[in-house]
Amino acid sequence: MTRSEPQTEAYDLLVLGSGEAGKYIAWNEAASGRRTALIERRYIGGSCPNIACLPSKNIIYSASVAHLAGQAAQFGLHPAEPGVEMETVRGRKRTMVDGLIKVHEGRFARTGVELIRGEGRFSGPRTIEVALDGGGVRVLTAEHVVISTGSRASIDPIPGLVESAPLTHVEALELGVVPAKLVVLGGGYVGLELAQAFRRLGSEVTIVDRNQRLLSRVDEDVAEAVTRSFLREGIELVTGARVTQVEGRTGEQVVLYLEGGQGTPRVSGTHLLVATGRIPNTQGIGLEAAGVALTAAGFVQVDECLRTTAEGVFAVGDCAGSPHFTHVAFDDHRVVRETLAGRRRVTTGRLVPSCLFVDPELAQIGLSETEARKTNTPYRLLKLPMASVLRAVTTGHTEGFLKALVGVDDDRILGFTALGSSAGEMMATVQLAMSAGLPYTALRDSIFAHPTYSEGLVYLFSAAPTRVV
Numbered sequence: 087m088t089r090s091e092p093q094t095e096a097y098d099l100l101v102l103g104s105g106e107a108g109k110y111i112a113w114n115e116a117a118s119g120r121r122t123a124l125i126e127r128r129y130i131g132g133s134c135p136n137i138a139c140l141p142s143k144n145i146i147y148s149a150s151v152a153h154l155a156g157q158a159a160q161f162g163l164h165p166a167e168p169g170v171e172m173e174t175v176r177g178r179k180r181t182m183v184d185g186l187i188k189v190h191e192g193r194f195a196r197t198g199v200e201l202i203r204g205e206g207r208f209s210g211p212r213t214i215e216v217a218l219d220g221g222g223v224r225v226l227t228a229e230h231v232v233i234s235t236g237s238r239a240s241i242d243p244i245p246g247l248v249e250s251a252p253l254t255h256v257e258a259l260e261l262g263v264v265p266a267k268l269v270v271l272g273g274g275y276v277g278l279e280l281a282q283a284f285r286r287l288g289s290e291v292t293i294v295d296r297n298q299r300l301l302s303r304v305d306e307d308v309a310e311a312v313t314r315s316f317l318r319e320g321i322e323l324v325t326g327a328r329v330t331q332v333e334g335r336t337g338e339q340v341v342l343y344l345e346g347g348q349g350t351p352r353v354s355g356t357h358l359l360v361a362t363g364r365i366p367n368t369q370g371i372g373l374e375a376a377g378v379a380l381t382a383a384g385f386v387q388v389d390e391c392l393r394t395t396a397e398g399v400f401a402v403g404d405c406a407g408s409p410h411f412t413h414v415a416f417d418d419h420r421v422v423r424e425t426l427a428g429r430r431r432v433t434t435g436r437l438v439p440s441c442l443f444v445d446p447e448l449a450q451i452g453l454s455e456t457e458a459r460k461t462n463t464p465y466r467l468l469k470l471p472m473a474s475v476l477r478a479v480t481t482g483h484t485e486g487f488l489k490a491l492v493g494v495d496d497d498r499i500l501g502f503t504a505l506g507s508s509a510g511e512m513m514a515t516v517q518l519a520m521s522a523g524l525p526y527t528a529l530r531d532s533i534f535a536h537p538t539y540s541e542g543l544v545y546l547f548s549a550a551p552t553r554v555v
């Protein structure tokens with residue numbers, strides 16, 4: 087008996103993966119009348135609302151409440167009996183995620199995007215075969231296709247690592263128990279945020295990183311301040327370490343054998359979290375059949391308008407090698423939207439902010455001091471301790487500093503770093519000034535409400551040495 091081949095169904099637009107850029111492109115195009123389908127194998131709305139940004143910030147917030155509760159006496163309150171119910175912490179996160187999924191489903195329905203649940207794979211140019219979740223196959227083709235398949239946690243080929251069944255962020259954010267002793271491999275964004283959160287929820291935590299210091303790409307004074315605050319909270323750090331072997335199983339007992347690492351031969355724990363970077367989801371999805379080329383690093387090769395090497399096919403977000411942030415993926419959607427509309431918007435020259443959600447928070451935009459020195463860019467340096475920001479004095483959150491680089495030939499703001507409470511919010515104000523090309527004096531001379539954290543910007547920029555004309 088021969089099985090009949092599924093008929094090819096024609097669309098105006100197909101999107102593979104429902105991450106940030108992909109979903110917005112789909113919603114936008116469908117709302118303007120194009121017949122659009124989006125294929126998603128698991129996470130409605132992509133990683134951000136399901137397994138990444140938002141659930142991690144939800145759990146980080148629970149951890150910060152636990153941390154504050156531990157300091158109750160300082161605020162004149164009777165200290166609460168310490169105790170974290172991780173199942174409740176997880177329940178709060180799950181409720182949020184369920185709500186976000188409903189919001190996404192509503193938007194798919196309202197905009198008229200056909201949401202197809204299944205695993206998609208190119209079978210030819212602008213043609214995708216979908217193995218449907220409920221069984222069966224559909225073959226879809228379209229005038230335009232957007233690849234928005236994201237990335238996943240990378241697991242290095244270290245002997246015994248896979249066998250130890252380590253947690254990635256996905257499993258760590260689903261824990262119903264607080265690990266007694268958590269080893270975090272990788273002290274980057276994911277590692278630092280989750281290490282501090284689990285420490286505050288009650289775990290003993292050790293971070294192991296191959297670099298000589300944490301945050302190797304940020305200015306030394308910033309990295310030192312973050313390191314100090316981590317050590318003060320009792321987080322152990324082993325840097326400059328190469329893991330040669332892993333033994334045991336996560337959830338029971340794991341041992342990491344090290345070379346380097348300031349002479350620490352091994353670290354052990356009950357749980358291992360791997361946070362050593364990302365791998366783009368670009369393998370096994372038939373990109374060869376679609377005529378879509380990859381870069382040497384495995385990202386989809388794109389031009390400044392996010393067009394791939396195949397006519398009519400775009401790639402966006404992590405899989406296209408855009409800086410791995412949800413706000414950048416969102417901007418990728420604008421680039422494709424404008425390109426589809428025949429207008430020009432590009433990815434080059436974007437001012438990309440970042441915010442690391444540790445406490446104190448670390449927000450950065452533009453040029454760092456390290457980059458300025460590397461590129462021989464002259465600058466005036468302004469620095470203000472958070473202890474001089476009156477809002478911080480009222481809350482007691484005085485750790486950290488504000489730092490800005492201002493031009494020497496003009497008054498442009500070249501870069502800004504905030505390490506402190508509400509750092510991300512303060513950065514947004516500076517970012518707006520930078521993108522509008524305003525001189526630093528516009529912030530210096532503004533009237534910001536007192537006492538807000540942003541008021542600190544007035545004091546920071548008032549400290550600028552006068553430009554020699």
Ligand SMILES: Cc1cc2nc3c(=O)[nH]c(=O)nc-3n(C[C@H](O)[C@H](O)[C@H](O)COP(=O)(O)OP(=O)(O)OC[C@H]3O[C@@H](n4cnc5c(N)ncnc54)[C@H](O)[C@@H]3O)c2cc1C
Nearest residue numbers: 103105106127132133138139206235236403404410411412
């Ligand atoms: C723990 C963690 C915390 C983070 N926190 C932040 C933060 O605070 N702020 C920030 O800006 N960024 C943060 N990021 C980064 C951010 O999550 C990513 O940059 C962003 O989600 C990338 O979006 P994307 O659209 O490229 O991919 P994704 O959101 O990963 O979407 C890709 C989607 O495609 C689907 N898919 C893949 N292949 C197929 C296929 N063959 N068929 C069907 N569907 C498929 C996947 O299931 C997924 O839903 C964090 C990342 C992690 C891991």
Ligand SMILES: NC(=O)c1ccc[n+]([C@@H]2O[C@H](COP(=O)([O-])OP(=O)(O)OC[C@H]3O[C@@H](n4cnc5c(N)ncnc54)[C@H](O)[C@@H]3O)[C@@H](O)[C@H]2O)c1
Nearest residue numbers: 272273274275276277295296297361362363410441442443
């Ligand atoms: N707040 C945010 O915006 C946020 C939060 C989480 C993640 N993200 C995004 O997700 C990306 C991925 O995060 P990540 O933390 O997985 O990667 P990362 O690149 O930020 O950090 C990886 C760290 O692991 C270390 N490392 C790599 N291999 C190692 C090994 N074998 N042994 C020891 N150390 C090793 C690296 O030296 C580095 O410090 C980030 O770059 C960021 O773009 C953003």
